[in-house]
Amino acid sequence: MTETLDELLDILIAPHATLRAKARPVGPADDDVVRALLPRMFTTMYKAPGIGLAAPQVGHSLRVAVVDLMPDDKPVPIAMINPEIIRQSTDLATREEGCLSLPGQYADVTRPAVIRVRYHTPSGERAELDADGLLGACIQHEIDHLNGVLFVDHISILKRNMLMRRLAKDQKAKRQ
Numbered sequence: 001m002t003e004t005l006d007e008l009l010d011i012l013i014a015p016h017a018t019l020r021a022k023a024r025p026v027g028p029a030d031d032d033v034v035r036a037l038l039p040r041m042f043t044t045m046y047k048a049p050g051i052g053l054a055a056p057q058v059g060h061s062l063r064v065a066v067v068d069l070m071p072d073d074k075p076v077p078i079a080m081i082n083p084e085i086i087r088q089s090t091d092l093a094t095r096e097e098g099c100l101s102l103p104g105q106y107a108d109v110t111r112p113a114v115i116r117v118r119y120h121t122p123s124g125e126r127a128e129l130d131a132d133g134l135l136g137a138c139i140q141h142e143i144d145h146l147n148g149v150l151f152v153d154h155i156s157i158l159k160r161n162m163l164m165r166r167l168a169k170d171q172k173a174k175r176q
């Protein structure tokens with residue numbers, strides 16, 4: 001293997017079948033893959049730049065996601081293995097979302113305002129985190145990716161079709 005830990009990964013752009021697949025849970029046999037993948041996912045996310053990245057977006061259909069809101073421009077990396085939302089508020093919050101797999105496209109998305117997420121850390125410990133605001137939305141967005149769901153699935157069909165057409169047009173223009 002000649003891959004280095006800081007090598008950038010290619011981010012899949014919608015529509016891509018891997019982005020629509022339900023990712024499988026990480027098991028003990030995946031340890032080496034996940035250990036190699038995580039640093040590269042962070043590097044790829046920071047470089048993009050983005051605040052969240054899920055493994056299916058870089059072609060690995062595994063339940064792994066990384067998040068970093070970089071509060072005060074300082075890294076606060078969160079790596080989540082097999083994350084699941086175990087509580088969510090009935091209160092909703094709406095904020096504009098984008099996605100590295102739908103570059104240049106943004107829409108207002110409404111989600112539960114507060115969530116509790118349970119996951120395993122890269123060292124195998126179980127962790128729980130209560131999140132609201134941008135972090136709450138970001139974690140929900142990344143867990144959606146693990147279920148083959150994109151933020152555009154939360155908006156009207158009309159808006160979604162418009163956005164996907166615009167994305168396809170942008171991507172075609174980029175290739176020319």
Ligand code: NI
Nearest residue numbers: 098099100101
């Ligand atoms: Ni995304």
